[in-house]
Amino acid sequence: MNVLVALSGGVDSSVAAALLLDEGHDVVGVTMKLWGGDSDTGCCSAADVDDARAVARRLGIDHLVFNFGDDFTREVVDPYVDDHAAGRTPNPCIECNRHLKFDRLVGRADALGFDAVATGHHARIVSAPDGTLRLARGADPAKDQSYVLYVLEPARLARVRFPVGAMTKAEVRAEAARRGLPTATKPDSQDVCFITATGGREAFLGSRIPLHPGRVVDTAGRQVGTVDAVELVTVGQRRGLGLAGGGARRHVLAVDPTAAVVVVGGADELAVEGVALERCCWASGHPPVPGTPVEAQCSAHGRPRPAEVAAVGEDGSVQLRWRSAQPRVAPGQSVVVYDGDVVVGGGIARAAGAVTGAVAHPRSAGASTPPAAPPPASSG
Amino acid sequence: MPAYLDHAATTPVRPEVLAAMEPFLVDRFANPSGPHALARDARRALDEAREELAGTLGAHPGEVVFTSGGTEADNLAVLGVHDRRGGALVCPATEHHAVLDPVRTRGGRVVAVDGRGVVDREALAQALDPSVTLVSVMLVNNETGTIQPLAEVAELVRDRAPGAYLHTDAVQALRWLDVAREASVADLVSVSAHKLGGPKGVGALVVRRGVELAPRLLGGGQERGLRAGTQNVAGAVALATAARLAAAERSRTVARVRGLRARLLDGLRSSVPGLVETVPDGVVAGICHLCVPGVESEALLYLLERDGVYASAASSCVSGAMEPSHVLGAMGVDHDLAAGALRLSLGATTTDAEVDHALTVIPAAVDRLRRHSMVSR
Numbered sequence: 001m002n003v004l005v006a007l008s009g010g011v012d013s014s015v016a017a018a019l020l021l022d023e024g025h026d027v028v029g030v031t032m033k034l035w036g037g038d039s040d041t042g043c044c045s046a047a048d049v050d051d052a053r054a055v056a057r058r059l060g061i062d063h064l065v066f067n068f069g070d071d072f073t074r075e076v077v078d079p080y081v082d083d084h085a086a087g088r089t090p091n092p093c094i095e096c097n098r099h100l101k102f103d104r105l106v107g108r109a110d111a112l113g114f115d116a117v118a119t120g121h122h123a124r125i126v127s128a129p130d131g132t133l134r135l136a137r138g139a140d141p142a143k144d145q146s147y148v149l150y151v152l153e154p155a156r157l158a159r160v161r162f163p164v165g166a167m168t169k170a171e172v173r174a175e176a177a178r179r180g181l182p183t184a185t186k187p188d189s190q191d192v193c194f195i196t197a198t199g200g201r202e203a204f205l206g207s208r209i210p211l212h213p214g215r216v217v218d219t220a221g222r223q224v225g226t227v228d229a230v231e232l233v234t235v236g237q238r239r240g241l242g243l244a245g246g247g248a249r250r251h252v253l254a255v256d257p258t259a260a261v262v263v264v265g266g267a268d269e270l271a272v273e274g275v276a277l278e279r280c281c282w283a284s285g286h287p288p289v290p291g292t293p294v295e296a297q298c299s300a301h302g303r304p305r306p307a308e309v310a311a312v313g314e315d316g317s318v319q320l321r322w323r324s325a326q327p328r329v330a331p332g333q334s335v336v337v338y339d340g341d342v343v344v345g346g347g348i349a350r351a352a353g354a355v356t357g358a359v360a361h362p363r364s365a366g367a368s369t370p371p372a373a374p375p376p377a378s379s380g
Numbered sequence: 381m382p383a384y385l386d387h388a389a390t391t392p393v394r395p396e397v398l399a400a401m402e403p404f405l406v407d408r409f410a411n412p413s414g415p416h417a418l419a420r421d422a423r424r425a426l427d428e429a430r431e432e433l434a435g436t437l438g439a440h441p442g443e444v445v446f447t448s449g450g451t452e453a454d455n456l457a458v459l460g461v462h463d464r465r466g467g468a469l470v471c472p473a474t475e476h477h478a479v480l481d482p483v484r485t486r487g488g489r490v491v492a493v494d495g496r497g498v499v500d501r502e503a504l505a506q507a508l509d510p511s512v513t514l515v516s517v518m519l520v521n522n523e524t525g526t527i528q529p530l531a532e533v534a535e536l537v538r539d540r541a542p543g544a545y546l547h548t549d550a551v552q553a554l555r556w557l558d559v560a561r562e563a564s565v566a567d568l569v570s571v572s573a574h575k576l577g578g579p580k581g582v583g584a585l586v587v588r589r590g591v592e593l594a595p596r597l598l599g600g601g602q603e604r605g606l607r608a609g610t611q612n613v614a615g616a617v618a619l620a621t622a623a624r625l626a627a628a629e630r631s632r633t634v635a636r637v638r639g640l641r642a643r644l645l646d647g648l649r650s651s652v653p654g655l656v657e658t659v660p661d662g663v664v665a666g667i668c669h670l671c672v673p674g675v676e677s678e679a680l681l682y683l684l685e686r687d688g689v690y691a692s693a694a695s696s697c698v699s700g701a702m703e704p705s706h707v708l709g710a711m712g713v714d715h716d717l718a719a720g721a722l723r724l725s726l727g728a729t730t731t732d733a734e735v736d737h738a739l740t741v742i743p744a745a746v747d748r749l750r751r752h753s754m755v756s757r
Contacts, residue, residue, distance in 0.1 A: 033701040064682065064700070065700040065701040066678055066701065067678065067701035067702050067703065070704075108676075108678075108679055110752060111679050111748070111749055111752040111753070112679060112682055112683060
């Protein structure tokens, strides 16, 4: 088989390429140039391209570079900025997987005559009872990346390989060391590749959209603190809210960038019965039958929560109901539904309806107010 | 047989050039600045190379400054003039980055071009005033092959910025045009060896008598103090030899390559529907810049190389990734069309068989990609 393996310059994709060679495939490496701006992690810097090339040289395979920078800006960076401007908390890695790695790259690979695309993701591809493919958790619970891959439908999975998905990270590193791959001890990439550790989200967003100072109010509408930038606040957040010390822990319940208001409340007020999902993807083509017990994961390393589908909307949205009340999910976050280790599907959390209790401040109708149209992103 | 159609990127070293330079790498290796007979031998070879190149370029030997290549020559011209004289720098938006970036870092004025990539007279006139110290206009564009009307530019400069020097990057021109004549109006002329059968790593800047510029490299005072560093004698000999051979063969080579280019273009026109010839006239014989609608350069080039056709989109960065071309952007080429840029560049060694091979492979690759993009949409 002709396999195009996405070499990020990290250890996982290096070992993935090596394993495919062992299996006798014809392997070509490719590094996607996605981000032209500052980066100190992730898969876009010139140093990472050099690392990927060094791995390819060691393995004796060809190495290409594809520039998908325009697509990345349009499909990942701009929506990321827009989401923050609207008070949502996006998962840019999921959008990158959806639009870049498993659409743009797979499409390019098809056009060039490759049979499959492989990456170094920690996830497995398994067969469902009906013979179609399903995504499942990687073998290493600490490194499982199925959450950021839930958007891959069975037809797409048929063109994809995750050679290290059945290995633990320690096994991957040992394998890389055994083969003398130059990436064996390279640290794992952290966080979002286009956000630098020094500048953080604040510098990134602040250079693209106006960041507004905001009032922090409780559910009775009383001001209890301030924040420097409403756009940087996430539902569920506890720190950095300028709250006076003492008293019960308070969490962000809602963010309203239009009114520049952050609503906080206690853990009891953070808890909700469920979450509504939109832009859903289901492996079988349809959501689980209401009442079917499932588990749902609400962040990349979140603990799975027992749940069931409560209702399916005509627009394809799905209401998940938690078995017991759970902290509200930040709007914009993906919620991935599992049956055991197998990904059933998922979607993106909508704002969790009206904030518990009366929101006294007249300018803040809580998160139920649709956010104003975000300002156009200015990123290049 | 494979078809190498990327001569504008670089060319193979000619056997005659290799033979001419080889003694200065091994037997006659001495430092031309040294005090002994071996050094004087190297010095003599360097002087001869300088004279020979000066002759080919229509310059005096004392006007030739050897450099490490075209980029250094361009940088020395632009930054050297600015460091010495200050003032405003002017260049068209389609210049090579080796000119464009230095002009920009010095706050220079970047001037619009027309749809063919020719500098816009009006825009240039507006950018010129007595504060301008250097105008840099490349004789032949490396992406599109567009030839600039240097004499007209010189006239405009004399008229509106009489104190300004005119620099021309003639790196792509030297293979195809009589640079001695075409660049005679320029005060500073950059050339490079590896575009015409010489090795990488050597070039020259012609600095006409009386032109004042500050050196970029300080040290031993070589090259009349304009470019310190032990001279690359073998490289200088190679450049002079390659330029002399190119000049001697020019009319024959140009006529032959023009014929190959016409056949290539005609063949592709009839086999690739919608093909756009980016600049239909006023280009050198060796460069054929095309835009292939509905196709992405990166994908096309990979399919071509798999079938032994080596071409370029002419705007790759060091990583090998394609970058959007600033040249096509400045010419107003539609973004989607520019995404399908294909530069086929021919050279003195290009054969009929290579053209035949390209004519077989390119239409099939375009067809495959177009069929695929229809399926996926």
